[in-house]
Amino acid sequence: MSSSAASVTLPTGGDQSLVTQARVARSEWTKFVSLRSTRWSLGVGILLTIVFPILFALVTKSHWSHMSPSDRAGRHPLDIALVGVNVAQLAIAVLGVLVITGEYSTGMIRSTLVAVPKRLPVLWAKLGVYAAVSLVLMVPSVLIGFFASQTILSSRHILQISFSSPGVVRSLLGGAVYVMLVGIFALGIGFIVRNTAGGIATFAGIFFVIPPLMNVLPTSWNNAITQYLPSEAGRQLFSLHHAAHSLSPLWGGLLMVGYCAAAVGVAAVLLVRRDA
Amino acid sequence: MIEANGLTKDYGETRAVDDISFSVRPGIVTGFLGPNGSGKSTTMRLILGLDAPTAGDVRVNGKRYRDHAAPLHEVGALLEARSVHTGRSAYNHLLALAQTQGLPRSRVNELVDMVGLRDVARKRAGQFSLGMGQRLGIATALLGDPATVMLDEPVNGLDPEGVHWIRNLLKQLAAEGRTVFVSSHLMSEMALTADHLIVIGRGRLIADLSVEEFVQKASGARVRVRSPQATRLRELVLGPHVSVTGEEAGLIEVVGLSAEQVGEIAASNKIVLYELSRVQASLEEAFMELTRDEVEYRAPKNEPVERVEVAA
Numbered sequence: 117m118s119s120s121a122a123s124v125t126l127p128t129g130g131d132q133s134l135v136t137q138a139r140v141a142r143s144e145w146t147k148f149v150s151l152r153s154t155r156w157s158l159g160v161g162i163l164l165t166i167v168f169p170i171l172f173a174l175v176t177k178s179h180w181s182h183m184s185p186s187d188r189a190g191r192h193p194l195d196i197a198l199v200g201v202n203v204a205q206l207a208i209a210v211l212g213v214l215v216i217t218g219e220y221s222t223g224m225i226r227s228t229l230v231a232v233p234k235r236l237p238v239l240w241a242k243l244g245v246y247a248a249v250s251l252v253l254m255v256p257s258v259l260i261g262f263f264a265s266q267t268i269l270s271s272r273h274i275l276q277i278s279f280s281s282p283g284v285v286r287s288l289l290g291g292a293v294y295v296m297l298v299g300i301f302a303l304g305i306g307f308i309v310r311n312t313a314g315g316i317a318t319f320a321g322i323f324f325v326i327p328p329l330m331n332v333l334p335t336s337w338n339n340a341i342t343q344y345l346p347s348e349a350g351r352q353l354f355s356l357h358h359a360a361h362s363l364s365p366l367w368g369g370l371l372m373v374g375y376c377a378a379a380v381g382v383a384a385v386l387l388v389r390r391d392a
Numbered sequence: 393m394i395e396a397n398g399l400t401k402d403y404g405e406t407r408a409v410d411d412i413s414f415s416v417r418p419g420i421v422t423g424f425l426g427p428n429g430s431g432k433s434t435t436m437r438l439i440l441g442l443d444a445p446t447a448g449d450v451r452v453n454g455k456r457y458r459d460h461a462a463p464l465h466e467v468g469a470l471l472e473a474r475s476v477h478t479g480r481s482a483y484n485h486l487l488a489l490a491q492t493q494g495l496p497r498s499r500v501n502e503l504v505d506m507v508g509l510r511d512v513a514r515k516r517a518g519q520f521s522l523g524m525g526q527r528l529g530i531a532t533a534l535l536g537d538p539a540t541v542m543l544d545e546p547v548n549g550l551d552p553e554g555v556h557w558i559r560n561l562l563k564q565l566a567a568e569g570r571t572v573f574v575s576s577h578l579m580s581e582m583a584l585t586a587d588h589l590i591v592i593g594r595g596r597l598i599a600d601l602s603v604e605e606f607v608q609k610a611s612g613a614r615v616r617v618r619s620p621q622a623t624r625l626r627e628l629v630l631g632p633h634v635s636v637t638g639e640e641a642g643l644i645e646v647v648g649l650s651a652e653q654v655g656e657i658a659a660s661n662k663i664v665l666y667e668l669s670r671v672q673a674s675l676e677e678a679f680m681e682l683t684r685d686e687v688e689y690r691a692p693k694n695e696p697v698e699r700v701e702v703a704a
Contacts, residue, residue: 132494133462133464133465133493133494133495133536134461134462134493134494135461135462135463135492135493136494139491139492139493139494140492142491143488143489143491143492144488146484146487146488146491147477147480147484147488150480150481150484150488151477151479151480152479153479218477218479219477222474222476222477222478222479223471223474223475223476224475224476224477224480224485225475226442226471226475227471227475227476227485227489227532228489229441229442230440230442230463230464230467230469230471230475231463231464231489231492231493232463232492233440233441233457233458233460233463234458391437391442391443391444392437392442392443
């Protein structure tokens with residue numbers, strides 16, 4: 117196979133083999149779908165988003181007759197429909213970190229940056245592909261979660277809410293958008309930290325460790341600060357009720373977008389400046 | 393064409409590449425030679441813009457690598473450290489890189505065949521042997537039909553057949569008019585493939601010369617003389633630029649004079665000679681002589697740990 121191979125002549129390449137943003141995006145799409153870990157994480161994310169509302173609906177249905185009036189009043193159909201979002205965000209965040217740190221841990225990043233030496237197109241392409249994929253998968257997932265849980269609950273005629281009720285569509289889509297934003301934030305962290313364990317730990321610290329720590333603070337401080345944390349601000353996108361000491365869905369969502377922009381901005385500067 | 397100008401790179405306190413300037417011309421194979429840790433890989437990273445130089449600059453085909461619009465068409469590189477995602481198949485790895493510049497799938501298939509990876513192209517690269525990994529790296533390097541081919545230790549991990557294949561490939565690429573820049577710590581390998589040599593040690597440029605010149609420098613440095621009057625001859629030839637060593641009775645080696653000069657001295661003093669010959673230093677010896685002071689890690693008592701390996 118070898119001596120004969122040396123006689124293969126190389127074609128002269130055309131001048132049209134230029135790097136463009138669209139081509140880098142296509143490349144990132146190929147990279148994204150050609151890894152087993154990607155398919156697993158996404159599959160788990162979708163599954164959790166759909167299965168959790170179904171489980172919660174089934175449990176609620178079977179326990180309804182034993183529940184106290186206050187328990188019953190504390191249940192909200194949208195909370196059940198969107199319960200999976202809270203779990204799916206972890207899968208999407210881990211994958212968001214991995215999309216880039218996997219390249220650093222294997223050395224793939226060198227091949228990537230030799231092919232695209234201007235570097236920034238790689239960041240934009242990864243962001244675009246990942247945001248699009250997570251949104252496209254999460255929207256149907258939350259809708260399936262909603263309709264499935266509503267169907268289960270309807271057999272007992274409990275906790276019914278119409279799809280056209282005010283805020284329902286916004287909450288459901290907001291849940292999907294929230295997960296997408298979490299993925300973007302995690303991807304930004306991954307570009308900054310460049311290490312899988314470090315990236316996941318940083319994300320978990322910001323989203324899962326800092327919020328409960330706020331409870332140690334005096335209540336007035338807690339109330340003042342917590343609403344501005346990314347997890348709390350982002351959550352407003354899919355919460356139907358506007359609680360005290362929380363931002364409106366619009367402002368919460370915008371703040372979450374701001375956090376994403378900050379993470380991605382830092383990532384962009386570091387990507388260009390640092391040695392690969 | 394690669395042109396480095398005062399290229400310098402510091403990693404913290406360590407100066408990995410120290411003010412080196414050289415140019416690599418098209419149409420020939422240029423060997424980039426140096427002991428391990430001498431800065432070869434760092435220099436290649438600087439050429440590709442993976443690392444930014446502390447000082448100086450390096451241009452490829454007239455521009456900084458980063459400024460090229462079709463980078464893979466300008467430079468194809470095989471980097472020493474593996475640069476492949478272990479979870480992705482060889483085919484998809486090549487496809488993803490090809491797509492960044494709009495190269496077609498047919499080009500990927502062509503290269504998979506060329507490097508002999510057809511049967512394993514759909515396997516995850518993490519399962520590849522070192523030799524298969526090298527072949528994939530070479531396929532990656534040639535993907536964009538590059539004007540300049542830069543390979544870091546390409547024969548590492550290849551079987552003899554693979555080594556032979558690489559040698560022919562390098563010569564073919566050069567014959568097609570491409571710039572071929574190949575690093576190695578094996579002088580013997582370079583002697584077989586390279587036309588020109590750039591030698592570095594401890595990040596500094598030691599030599600920039602043709603392989604022919606190198607061989608000339610390497611040979612004829614010593615004259616071996618066997619004579620019953622060796623002791624007397626030794627006294628006669630010794631001088632400020634001439635040194636003499638003798639390991640056994642009646643045999644001396646003279647450094648600093650040609651065989652002709654030693655013969656004339658012997659004749660005019662009526663000294664009988666049994667043997668008078670030029671000692672050919674091997675290329676490895678010459679290379680080690682050249683880099684003796686530049687080998688970074690060394691065991692005590694003159695036993696270099698980072699020796700230049702002598703290939704079979």
